[in-house]
Amino acid sequence: MQADRSATAAPAEAVQGIRNITTGEVLYGTGDQGLAWRIRRGAVRLDRTSGEMRSFAGLALTGDVIGAETLIFGHYSFEARALGDTELEPWPPSGTPSAESLLRTLAAAERRAADALALRAGEALSRVRQLVLLLAGERPTLPVTRIAVPRLRDMAEITGLTIETVSRTLGLLQKAGVLQKQGSRGGGVRTGLTQMSVT
Amino acid sequence: MQADRSATAAPAEAVQGIRNITTGEVLYGTGDQGLAWRIRRGAVRLDRTSGEMRSFAGLALTGDVIGAETLIFGHYSFEARALGDTELEPWPPSGTPSAESLLRTLAAAERRAADALALRAGEALSRVRQLVLLLAGERPTLPVTRIAVPRLRDMAEITGLTIETVSRTLGLLQKAGVLQKQGSRGGGVRTGLTQMSVT
DNA sequence: CGCCGCGTTGAGCCACGTCAACATAGGTGG
DNA sequence: CCACCTATGTTGACGTGGCTCAACGCGGCG
Numbered sequence: 001m002q003a004d005r006s007a008t009a010a011p012a013e014a015v016q017g018i019r020n021i022t023t024g025e026v027l028y029g030t031g032d033q034g035l036a037w038r039i040r041r042g043a044v045r046l047d048r049t050s051g052e053m054r055s056f057a058g059l060a061l062t063g064d065v066i067g068a069e070t071l072i073f074g075h076y077s078f079e080a081r082a083l084g085d086t087e088l089e090p091w092p093p094s095g096t097p098s099a100e101s102l103l104r105t106l107a108a109a110e111r112r113a114a115d116a117l118a119l120r121a122g123e124a125l126s127r128v129r130q131l132v133l134l135l136a137g138e139r140p141t142l143p144v145t146r147i148a149v150p151r152l153r154d155m156a157e158i159t160g161l162t163i164e165t166v167s168r169t170l171g172l173l174q175k176a177g178v179l180q181k182q183g184s185r186g187g188g189v190r191t192g193l194t195q196m197s198v199t
Numbered sequence: 200m201q202a203d204r205s206a207t208a209a210p211a212e213a214v215q216g217i218r219n220i221t222t223g224e225v226l227y228g229t230g231d232q233g234l235a236w237r238i239r240r241g242a243v244r245l246d247r248t249s250g251e252m253r254s255f256a257g258l259a260l261t262g263d264v265i266g267a268e269t270l271i272f273g274h275y276s277f278e279a280r281a282l283g284d285t286e287l288e289p290w291p292p293s294g295t296p297s298a299e300s301l302l303r304t305l306a307a308a309e310r311r312a313a314d315a316l317a318l319r320a321g322e323a324l325s326r327v328r329q330l331v332l333l334l335a336g337e338r339p340t341l342p343v344t345r346i347a348v349p350r351l352r353d354m355a356e357i358t359g360l361t362i363e364t365v366s367r368t369l370g371l372l373q374k375a376g377v378l379q380k381q382g383s384r385g386g387g388v389r390t391g392l393t394q395m396s397v398t
Numbered sequence: 399c400g401c402c403g404c405g406t407t408g409a410g411c412c413a414c415g416t417c418a419a420c421a422t423a424g425g426t427g428g
Numbered sequence: 429c430c431a432c433c434t435a436t437g438t439t440g441a442c443g444t445g446g447c448t449c450a451a452c453g454c455g456g457c458g
Contacts, residue, residue, distance in 0.1 A: 104271055110277075113315070116316060117319065152436075162414075162416080350403095351405065361446075
């Protein structure tokens with residue numbers, strides 16, 4: 001099982017089944033059948049759906065695994081939508097996940113859930129800032145990181161605020177120098193993404 | 200491995216290592232070493248701790264598994280406190296958890312995380328009502344369930360409201376007939392629990 | 399008996415929600 | 429190429445739900 005690795009192994013860049021989705025695109029819906037995924041790059045929101053109602057149910061960032069419930073139930077429990085350009089790979093890479101990888105996934109899911117909960121506590125300013133920092137990846141090494149800010153609608157539903165409040169708060173963060181607008185905002189159907197530098 | 204089950208199996212009521220804790224008691228702290236636990240009865244809040252700061256990070260109810268991260272990290276990532284009289288058993292029952300039980304635990308954790316997120320959205324009335332219904336166990340079969348309502352302090356931190364707002368909201372729910380006060384309230388250090396009937 | 403933790407209730411205020419109008423950009427169809 | 433529509437983002441005016449501050453009741457404990 002560890003013999004001919006060189007024969008079957010492929011470079012990380014050539015993993016089969018990689019899927020790319022963009023802002024607002026649905027990776028899978030509640031009840032659908034499919035694989036579990038690991039996020040290689042980007043961000044995904046999970047939602048509970050009942051009829052036409054959607055309610056924010058979780059956040060997944062680079063490195064997180066989503067849809068693992070399909071491995072035991074045979075279908076997804078949530079709907080998954082991209083918050084920006086997102087690249088995913090099937091998980092586990094092959095066969096059945098080991099107990100160790102499952103435990104790591106479980107621990108990561110609980111930490112991420114705590115992150116999402118924290119985004120709904122406190123004042124609007126700190127909520128939005130926390131969300132932006134989360135999306136920026138919390139790397140204190142780099143002084144500045146460029147991120148694609150999700151749609152206001154998504155940020156509002158994640159933080160439990162309104163679109164207007166998020167818009168105003170982002171303006172405050174720009175005044176405070178935490179954010180610097182770079183890309184084009186406003187506009188069309190698939191626009192929505194603002195490039196920003198996070199300090 | 201499936202041969203002499205009758206020789207080693209014990210009645211469910213005689214599981215070794217069962218632990219009972221009451222309101223406000225700490226099951227384990229961040230960084231501690233210990234077992235993972237499954238909640239047989241009751242409710243537990245998980246908190247992120249940094250220094251003296253505690254922030255609500257998760258909710259665990261009957262049937263949920265907590266502290267599984269200790270199986271991979273060797274220590275707990277959160278602090279666990281009982282919200283009422285709670286009975287716990289070590290998890291997994293013996294040895295290493297199977298992939299299937301881990302997947303079930305993961306799926307349950309994500310559903311519970313979505314529950315906790317929902318408790319921080321919407322108006323105060325619906326938040327507190329949702330929390331009470333969660334604690335009541337969501338069994339639509341019984342018209343009335345008796346539960347031990349946690350301390351206002353806990354309910355406030357879980358829902359992201361203030362103690363005063365939760366107190367007023369519970370009053371509204373009693374007026375609306377959703378709750379009926381039964382036990383003794385107010386008072387001492389270890390009192391804090393109000394028996395209530397939930398309809 | 400005094401102290402402390404918990405719960406209740408009231409008064410006032412403010413951060414945020416609500417409602418509205420407008421700007422911008424893309425897609426679509428003529 | 430233009431007219432129109434839609435989705436998104438911005439900004440202002442206004443009202444209010446919940447936070448803040450405060451005072452008090454109650455019960456256990458040292």
